[in-house]
Amino acid sequence: MSRILGLVESPAQLLNALEWAYASGVRETARLVIAGPTDPTTRLQLHRLAELARADGFSVGWSEVRGSATQRARALAALAGLVRDADTLVLGDPYSGIAHLLLNATRFARDPRIVVVDDGTATLHYEQQWVSAEPLQRWHLEGRSHLARLVGGRAHQLLGRGSEAVELFTAMPIRTRIPAVRNSYAWTRERFGPPEVLDGIDLLGSSLAETGTIAEPAYLAGVRRLVTAHGLRRYLPHRKESAAKLTAIAAMGVEIVRPDLPVEVYARRGPVARELWSFPSTVLHTLPIVLGGTGVGVRALAVAEDWFSAEADQVARGFIAGI
Secondary structure (H helix, E strand, O other), rough: OOOOOEEEEHHHHHHHHHHHHOOOOOOOEEEEEEEEEOOHHHHHHHHHHHHHHHHHOOEEEEEEEOOHHHHHHHHHHHHHHHHHHOOOOEOOOOOOOOHHHHHHOOOOOOOOOEEEOOOOOOOHHHHHHHHHHHOOOOOOOOOOOOOHHHHOHHHHHHHHHOOEEEEEEEEEOOOOOOOEEOOOOOOHHHHHOOOOOEEEEEEEOOOOOOOEEEOOOHHHHHHHHHHHHHHHOOOOOOOOOOHHHHHHHHHHOOEEEEOOOHHHHHHHHOEEEEEEEOOOHHHHHHHHHHHOOOHHHHHHOOHHHHEOOOOOOHHHHHHHHHH
């Protein structure tokens, strides 16, 4: 029997690993492990989604890889054994320092098959790096960070340079020769909804200011213009948005609605506005799939050139324009 291990670190990664297991017919045999993050909102969404998944027959565990030194050592040792024994590794983040550490430290009797599921729009960046054999590095990092420098050795052989071990499971538009299977969000669509549809517009929040890609004052001014011109009623924040920014948006008279699940599941369960608006983000690709046939529309909003921060280089600007 094939031994399948999934390693994920965010709600979107977990959802897409669940979708892969469901689409592959291995819901009851795949073992998915969450490398627990420290952010409270992220932990909440992961726990909520894991509860729903376990109730539906999936195996989802939790590993405190970011706890105390003792917890980290025990967690990494346990994960190393699971990674070593796996025939198929499902990775939520090809840039993860934890995944690279485990891959570099493991002696495989036979190279595993590696399925990379969507981790936001980073999939598009990873696709280009896989094809071009560039060093693996997150798109919004300038230079090579400490974690980026760790992407070498066995991890880079398995994940980069056109590795034949890799396959994508994605809802993103793939334009190269990288092997890919389409994520149709079959589990989410069959398990949840259709949602109650409300009048009006929901604006989906963005963490582009938090990553330093756009200037926060410009973002807030853009949101204010949308509120004034279109009467936005609700704002669904990204889990990484700062409390201060959300306070400023709430002061515009907009209701802040914090999803306790990935937005794809949250929107499918409802209630949700008849129109969902978003700045460049993964959801512009995922929500039309998830909400197909429900009467809910998804609209893309542009980022103006003068919104970009001084730190945003041409790579970041071009990447945002291409989403």
